[in-house]
Structure formats: C-alpha cells, structure tokens
Amino acid sequence: MNLIIDLTKILFIFTLTMGVFAPILGWVERKQSALMQDRIGANRADIFGFTLIGLFHPLADAIKLITKEDFIPQGANKIMHTIAPFISLVPPLIAFAVIPFGGEYIINGRKISLVIADLDVGLLYIFAFASLAIYGPVIAGWASNNNWSLLGALRASAQMISYEVAMGLTVIGVFMVYGSLKLTEIGAGQEEFFKWGIFLQPLGFFMFLTSALAENKRIPFDVAEGESEIVAGYFLEYSGMKFIMFYMAEYIEIITISGIVTTLFFGGWHIPFISTNALISFFSLLLGDTLANIITMIIHIGVFFTKVIFFIWLQMTIRWTVPRFRYDQIMKLGWKILLPLSLLNILVTGIVILLT
Amino acid sequence: MEILAFYILGVGAVVTAIVTVIHRNPVASALHLILTMVFLAGIFVLLNAHFMAVIQIMVYAGAIMVLFVFVIMLLNLQGEKWPPMTWKKLLVSFIGILLVGYCVIKIPGIFKGSILPMATQVTEDFGTTKVVGRRLFTDFLLPFEVTSILLLSAIIGAVILAKMKINKG
Incomplete structure (x- = not known):
C-alpha cells in the first residue's frame, strides 16, 4: 500500500511537470511575450479550424521536433553529444522529489505526507543536484566540437558556479529561522501568515530569486546562449528532440525554482489566515473526517500549484522585461553584491534570533 | 535489498574508477571520476550518512570536478596513445602484477587473526545534519577550525596568483 502511494505521488509530479507544465510553458512564454509586446502570439496551428487560443502549438512543435533530422557535427564526440541533453534534464526534475506539495493528512487512519522523499538533508539535496546540472551545458559545449559552443559552455559553468555560492548562502537564513533543513518542516513552520519566509527573510527572497534566475541561465542572465554574441552557445549544434530537451530542462527548472520559492518564502501549501486544522474541522462538520481530509488535501495541492503558477508567470515577465546583462556585470552582481549581502543576511538573522 | 544496492554501487564505483585510469580520452576519464563520486555518495547513503552523501556530491562531483573538467577542456588534451x-x-x-597478486592473496590473512571492533549500535538520528553539525562544533572544533584556516589560505593564495598575472600582463 505504501508503495502504491509513493508511486502515485511520483507519477503525479512526473506527469504534471513533464506532461502538463513543460509543454504548456512554451505556449505560455509565447503568449506572455506577445501580450507584453502588443502582438497576438501563437495562434496558427489549428485542427479543423479550431485554434484553441494557440494551445495546439505545443503539439505541433512536438511533431515537428520528433520528425526533424538529428544532426551530429563532424568531429564531435558522439556519445557525449547524445548524453548531454539528458544530463541537463535530470537534475531539475529529480530536485522536485523533496519539495512538499501539501501537508500531512489522515485518510482511513493512514498518514499521507504529500512529498515524494522527506529527506533529512532536504534542501541540500536540491543544491547537490543543482551543482550536477553544470555538466549538461559543459559536456554539450565540449562535445559539439565548435568554438562558439565551448565558449557558451565556459560562460554557463562559470556563471552557474558563481551563483551557486550566493544561492546556497541566501537560504541559510531560512534554515536558521525555521531551524530545519527539511522542506516539510520549513513549510509547516509557515502556517501563520506573518511567519511566511517573505516576512522573516525579505532580503533572502530577492537574493534567492535573482540567483535562481541566474542559475537557470535565462534573460537577463543568458550570456551562455547570447545569440547575438556567440550564436546560441552550448546548444548551437543540437537539433530535433535533443535541442528541445535543453528547453524542457529550462522549463522544468522554472517550475522547480517556483516550487522552492513557494515552499521557502510563500507558505508552501498554506492559505493565508486559514490554518489546516480550521479547514479540516470545518469540512468534517459537514462531511466526516476522511472526506474532510481528502478535500483539504485537494485544496492544499491547488493552493500550492496556484502559487507555483504565479512564480512561473513572474519569471516569464522578468524574462521579457529586462535586457541582457554584460558578462562582467553578471560576475560583479554575483560576487561583489549578492555574496556580501547574503553573508550580512546570515549575520543579521543570527543576531535577531539571539536577541529574541 | 541493501546488499543488492551495495553490490550495484560498489561494482559501479570500482568499474568507473578503473575506466578513469585506463580511458585514453582525458575528458571521458574526468567524467568517469564524477560517476565514481556519485556511486560513493550512494554508498554513504547506505551507511545512513545522508549529510555526507550530499556533501560528497556537492563538493567533489559538483565543484572540484567542474574545475578538473574545465582545465582539461581548455587545455584541449587529445587522446593518449x-x-x-x-x-x-x-x-x-x-613484477608489478606479481606484487599486486601477492598482496591480494595475503590481505585476507591479515584480517583473519585480528578482531575488528564491532559496530556500535547507532542511534536513530545517526548521520543527520543536526548530529553531524553538533559533533563538528563541539568535539571536533579544533580540526574544523584548522581546516577552515587551511581553506582560507588557499583562497588568499588563489587571489594573489590571479592578481599577479594582471600586473605582469
């Protein structure tokens, strides 16, 4: 029975990220950019004249990319050229295992915790796999046997290493406030509205979001791609399904970042001013305990993913608002601004905890 | 189940380590070394040391090996003949093969006579971040601080080396 519950949770998250969010995010990005630039956006793909506000585009894209020629340049390392997209796709997907998308519910006397793996190391696990995400771009850039690709790979890895430091130090404040590395405990600690991470760690939130954006190599931090400088960076020599896997990795990382931000700073699955117990006791008056727990669970999953969708939207908006930074500006921001500020954040958090 | 996982991880670690040594392409060697680190992290998980496992991946596979791969790629080393x-x-x-063979035969004999200390009963929270952190900052405070001074001197050295090049160029 436990195995079935675990498999259901894994299947739920997997289909939601790979099957629903990742394809639709491509569409969302095109529509969002069209909205911001006063265009109509993707609306050409149709089935019998129905366009469904352009929602057939992900399907059309998938068919196009699967049937495209899979090109491997001459002199490239075939094996590494092939595995590089997979290497960049796995880390953001696997990081979702420790993000709780709901609290704990008692259904038929069985405790169900809505997280795939409640590890003691918690967020460190995400950082461990985020550090492995560097190898995707690096191997892709090196194996392509192309100077632009190698330049993109070098830029990508230097940038990711730099921002990993800042990202790791910003969340230490969160650990100190909630006294745990476990994301479930951090989430449970934010039941009260004014105990949300955004109120206790406002600086931490902005720094974390900035370094997470840089870690994902999106505009304004997309010098690794830099199509006007180094063509397309590390995935220049990729086509077809392998090319789209880099994009899938980027979109899944957007979802993962939104999930982490929601859990750390925006109360996870909690609704402002309504505690879980109040919700369960309200529904159990009408429907009985088991059904009340199930309904609360569904509401919490909905609340969590609503918040996630909000942060996806926020990242899309930032992507289409800000122009690209120069490389030295990115490095300066990472090492000279974010790093000292995150250390200061730890110091101030420590002093406040000591005094209260 | 645990034994099976151990054999998979152990064989994986040994095989990737051997490939690291004998592979002709230096980049492939470095990548296999990363795989060795990941397998070792898996063995740490089996030993209930989750914190160690995560740090192993984060520091060795994620940071130090990136530097290795970086250097190898920039030097553009070709395959060795x-x-x-x-x-x-x-x-x-x-002679080398003979000596290694002799050692392999003799190793079980060394352990036969001696009695290895029995594994003490581990507590429930063994290997958790909290316990490791507490031990690090109480019982092992001096080695911990000495290590951090060592790392600090390495950082300062790196900065000085980087500065020197700018002055000369």
Missing part, C-alpha cells in the same frame, strides 16, 4: 613496449617495461609490469 599507448607508448611502445620495451623489454624493460615488460619486466617492470610483470
């Missing part, structure tokens, strides 16, 4: 065999080398490698 086997050097020509000479009688001298053949003799040396023959």
Whole structure:
C-alpha cells in the first residue's frame, strides 16, 4: 500500500511537470511575450479550424521536433553529444522529489505526507543536484566540437558556479529561522501568515530569486546562449528532440525554482489566515473526517500549484522585461553584491534570533 | 535489498574508477571520476550518512570536478596513445602484477587473526545534519577550525596568483 502511494505521488509530479507544465510553458512564454509586446502570439496551428487560443502549438512543435533530422557535427564526440541533453534534464526534475506539495493528512487512519522523499538533508539535496546540472551545458559545449559552443559552455559553468555560492548562502537564513533543513518542516513552520519566509527573510527572497534566475541561465542572465554574441552557445549544434530537451530542462527548472520559492518564502501549501486544522474541522462538520481530509488535501495541492503558477508567470515577465546583462556585470552582481549581502543576511538573522 | 544496492554501487564505483585510469580520452576519464563520486555518495547513503552523501556530491562531483573538467577542456588534451613496449617495461609490469597478486592473496590473512571492533549500535538520528553539525562544533572544533584556516589560505593564495598575472600582463 505504501508503495502504491509513493508511486502515485511520483507519477503525479512526473506527469504534471513533464506532461502538463513543460509543454504548456512554451505556449505560455509565447503568449506572455506577445501580450507584453502588443502582438497576438501563437495562434496558427489549428485542427479543423479550431485554434484553441494557440494551445495546439505545443503539439505541433512536438511533431515537428520528433520528425526533424538529428544532426551530429563532424568531429564531435558522439556519445557525449547524445548524453548531454539528458544530463541537463535530470537534475531539475529529480530536485522536485523533496519539495512538499501539501501537508500531512489522515485518510482511513493512514498518514499521507504529500512529498515524494522527506529527506533529512532536504534542501541540500536540491543544491547537490543543482551543482550536477553544470555538466549538461559543459559536456554539450565540449562535445559539439565548435568554438562558439565551448565558449557558451565556459560562460554557463562559470556563471552557474558563481551563483551557486550566493544561492546556497541566501537560504541559510531560512534554515536558521525555521531551524530545519527539511522542506516539510520549513513549510509547516509557515502556517501563520506573518511567519511566511517573505516576512522573516525579505532580503533572502530577492537574493534567492535573482540567483535562481541566474542559475537557470535565462534573460537577463543568458550570456551562455547570447545569440547575438556567440550564436546560441552550448546548444548551437543540437537539433530535433535533443535541442528541445535543453528547453524542457529550462522549463522544468522554472517550475522547480517556483516550487522552492513557494515552499521557502510563500507558505508552501498554506492559505493565508486559514490554518489546516480550521479547514479540516470545518469540512468534517459537514462531511466526516476522511472526506474532510481528502478535500483539504485537494485544496492544499491547488493552493500550492496556484502559487507555483504565479512564480512561473513572474519569471516569464522578468524574462521579457529586462535586457541582457554584460558578462562582467553578471560576475560583479554575483560576487561583489549578492555574496556580501547574503553573508550580512546570515549575520543579521543570527543576531535577531539571539536577541529574541 | 541493501546488499543488492551495495553490490550495484560498489561494482559501479570500482568499474568507473578503473575506466578513469585506463580511458585514453582525458575528458571521458574526468567524467568517469564524477560517476565514481556519485556511486560513493550512494554508498554513504547506505551507511545512513545522508549529510555526507550530499556533501560528497556537492563538493567533489559538483565543484572540484567542474574545475578538473574545465582545465582539461581548455587545455584541449587529445587522446593518449599507448607508448611502445620495451623489454624493460615488460619486466617492470610483470613484477608489478606479481606484487599486486601477492598482496591480494595475503590481505585476507591479515584480517583473519585480528578482531575488528564491532559496530556500535547507532542511534536513530545517526548521520543527520543536526548530529553531524553538533559533533563538528563541539568535539571536533579544533580540526574544523584548522581546516577552515587551511581553506582560507588557499583562497588568499588563489587571489594573489590571479592578481599577479594582471600586473605582469
């Protein structure tokens, strides 16, 4: 029975990220950019004249990319050229295992915790796999046997290493406030509205979001791609399904970042001013305990993913608002601004905890 | 189940380590070394040391190996060719194989007589971040601080080396 519950949770998250969010995010990005630039956006793909506000585009894209020629340049390392997209796709997907998308519910006397793996190391696990995400771009850039690709790979890895430091130090404040590395405990600690991470760690939130954006190599931090400088960076020599896997990795990382931000700073699955117990006791008056727990669970999953969708939207908006930074500006921001500020954040958090 | 996982991880670690040594392409060697680190992290998980496992991946596979791969890629090392065999080398490698074989035969004999200390009963929270952190900052505070001074001197050294090049160029 436990195995079935675990498999259901894994299947739920997997289909939601790979099957629903990742394809639709491509569409969302095109529509969002069209909205911001006063265009109509993707609306050409149709089935019998129905366009469904352009929602057939992900399907059309998938068919196009699967049937495209899979090109491997001459002199490239075939094996590494092939595995590089997979290497960049796995880390953001696997990081979702420790993000709780709901609290704990008692259904038929069985405790169900809505997280795939409640590890003691918690967020460190995400950082461990985020550090492995560097190898995707690096191997892709090196194996392509192309100077632009190698330049993109070098830029990508230097940038990711730099921002990993800042990202790791910003969340230490969160650990100190909630006294745990476990994301479930951090989430449970934010039941009260004014105990949300955004109120206790406002600086931490902005720094974390900035370094997470840089870690994902999106505009304004997309010098690794830099199509006007180094063509397309590390995935220049990729086509077809392998090319789209880099994009899938980027979109899944957007979802993962939104999930982490929601859990750390925006109360996870909690609704402002309504505690879980109040919700369960309200529904159990009408429907009985088991059904009340199930309904609360569904509401919490909905609340969590609503918040996630909000942060996806926020990242899309930032992507289409800000122009690209120069490389030295990115490095300066990472090492000279974010790093000292995150250390200061730890110091101030420590002093406040000591005094209260 | 645990034994099976151990054999998979152990064989994986040994095989990737061997490939690291014998592969002709230096980049492939480095990537296999990363795989070795990941397998070792898996063995740490089996030993209930989750914190150690995560740190192993984060520091070794995620940070130090990136530097290795970086350097190898920038130097653009080509695949190595086997050097020509000479009688001298053949003799040396023959003696080497004999010595290794002798060691392999003798190792079980060394452990036979001695009694290894029994594994003490581990507590429930063994290997958790909290316990490791507490031990690190109480019982092992001096080694911990000495290590951090060592790392600090390495950082300062790196900064000075980087600065020197700018002045000369």
